Every structure is written in C-alpha cells, then in structure tokens.
Amino acid sequence: MNHTDTIKQFLIKEFLPDITPDELDADHDLLTGGVIDSLGLLKLIAWIEGEFGVAVGDTDLDPDNFRTVAAIAAFADSAQRQRLAGI
Incomplete structure (x- = not known):
C-alpha cells in the first residue's frame, strides 16, 4: 500500500x-x-507523525501541505526522505 x-x-x-x-x-x-x-487537522497531523515516523514542525504547518490527499502524500514522502537523510 502506498x-x-x-x-x-x-x-x-x-x-x-x-x-x-x-x-x-x-x-x-x-x-x-x-x-x-x-480540530480534524490536528488529528491528521498527529496521525501523520505516528504513521510515517516524521515530525511536523511549525514551518510545515502550511495548509497547502494538508489540503488534498496528493499534498499530504507528497508532504509525508518529503518528510520521510529528509528524516532518512538526517536533515
């Protein structure tokens, strides 16, 4: 599952x-x-952090990162790549 x-x-x-x-x-x-x-956005962010093992920082709280399924997936992919790269 992607x-x-x-x-x-x-x-x-x-x-x-x-x-x-x-x-x-x-x-x-x-x-x-x-x-x-x-409130749902807070729930979504907490889920993203737990599900994908990433931290959502203050600079990530741009609504456009969470506006669509595609945007959320792109954000999660990018955050995971940065975490793995040690950024």
Whole structure:
C-alpha cells in the first residue's frame, strides 16, 4: 500500500465513513470542502507523525501541505526522505 492509499483509508475511517477510497479524489480540497476542520487537522497531523515516523514542525504547518490527499502524500514522502537523510 502506498502513502496515498494509506492516507485515503485514514481519512475515510475518521472523516468520510460513507464513501469508498475510489470515491475520494486525490485532488479533492479537504479543507475548503469541509471534510477537515481545525480540530480534524490536528488529528491528521498527529496521525501523520505516528504513521510515517516524521515530525511536523511549525514551518510545515502550511495548509497547502494538508489540503488534498496528493499534498499530504507528497508532504509525508518529503518528510520521510529528509528524516532518512538526517536533515
């Protein structure tokens, strides 16, 4: 399972229990679409840190990093690469 599938599964379980992974478009705006509110964003960030073993720092808290499944996956990939590289 790649990051996109893992992220979709989490979002569906926590925020969208009535849809399937195929119905959640990777480019759907989760923030303006009302899927994730500010409390949900905190839950998502805590999950990302635990699931992918990365720290989400203050400079990472740009809403665009968490706006879509694709953006979350790209952020997680980048954070993991930086962690592995010791950056």
